[in-house]
Amino acid sequence: MNKVIPISIWSGGMINCFLIKGTKKHILVDTGVPNSEKKILKQLKKHNVDKNEIGLIIITHSHIDHFGSAYKLKQILKAPILAHQLDVESYITGKADISTMKLNKPQWWIFKQIIKNQKTEPFEPEILIEGDTEYNLKEWGVNGKVIHTPGHTPGSLSIVLENEEVIIMDMMASGILLGGIIFHKRVKHPPFHDNLTELKKSFDKILLEKGKRYYLGHGGPLDRAQVIKYYDNHLKKADNTA
Numbered sequence: 001m002n003k004v005i006p007i008s009i010w011s012g013g014m015i016n017c018f019l020i021k022g023t024k025k026h027i028l029v030d031t032g033v034p035n036s037e038k039k040i041l042k043q044l045k046k047h048n049v050d051k052n053e054i055g056l057i058i059i060t061h062s063h064i065d066h067f068g069s070a071y072k073l074k075q076i077l078k079a080p081i082l083a084h085q086l087d088v089e090s091y092i093t094g095k096a097d098i099s100t101m102k103l104n105k106p107q108w109w110i111f112k113q114i115i116k117n118q119k120t121e122p123f124e125p126e127i128l129i130e131g132d133t134e135y136n137l138k139e140w141g142v143n144g145k146v147i148h149t150p151g152h153t154p155g156s157l158s159i160v161l162e163n164e165e166v167i168i169m170d171m172m173a174s175g176i177l178l179g180g181i182i183f184h185k186r187v188k189h190p191p192f193h194d195n196l197t198e199l200k201k202s203f204d205k206i207l208l209e210k211g212k213r214y215y216l217g218h219g220g221p222l223d224r225a226q227v228i229k230y231y232d233n234h235l236k237k238a239d240n241t242a
C-alpha cells in the first residue's frame, strides 16, 4: 500500500508536496510557494487528515517553491520542522541562495530572475540534520528514513521508505514546463543544480536503496528504470559543464 500521497500546489504536478501516512502521526514533506497553506490544508482534509495529526514537517531543500509556506504551516500545524544544516541560511533569511543555482541550460535564466526577488517568512528548523547523519522516522510510525542527498542544493534531503517509495524531490524532473502538465514520464534536468558531481554521488546512494516509485517536486512519479535513464543520460559524465 502506498504511504506517500502527492499534494498538488500547481495543477498537473507542476509543483508537488507530499503527505506520508504514519501509524502514529503523519508527515508533511515541503510546503510549496508562499501562500500555499490553504491549498495544502484543503488537500489534507480531503485525505481525512486532521491538522493536529501532522507530527513533522520536512523541508527537502532551500528553494522557495518548497519552503515558501513553511513558517505559516508550522504555526497552523504546530509541528516541528526538520531540514539540513547546509541549507539553513535560506530558511533563516526567507530567501533562496542564488549562488547555488547554477543553470542547467542557459535559456532557463528566467527561473533564476523570478526566484531571485522572492521572499517569504523566515523560520528556524527545530531539527537540523548535520553531515550525512540519517534520520529515522519511526517516532511517527513511519518505516523509513531521511538521508542527505546534496547536489541540487548543498543541504538537499531525500526520504526512503521501506515499502520502496522514495521522495527525491528536485534531484531530477520530468514532463514539460516546470515538470507538469504532460509527458510525465519524460525525464529532464530541473532548471538548476548546484553541483552535478555531488548529485551523481547522491544518485549512487539513492540507487543503493531499494526503490520502485520515485516522487519528484516537479513531474513524476517515476519508476526505477526512468530514474536510471536520467542518471545515464544526464549525469554519467557529470561535471558542472555537462
Ligand SMILES: [Zn+2]
Pocket (backbone or CB within 6 Å): 061, 063, 152, 170, 190
Ligand atoms: Zn529545487
Ligand SMILES: [Zn+2]
Pocket (backbone or CB within 6 Å): 063, 065, 066, 170, 217, 218
Ligand atoms: Zn523545485
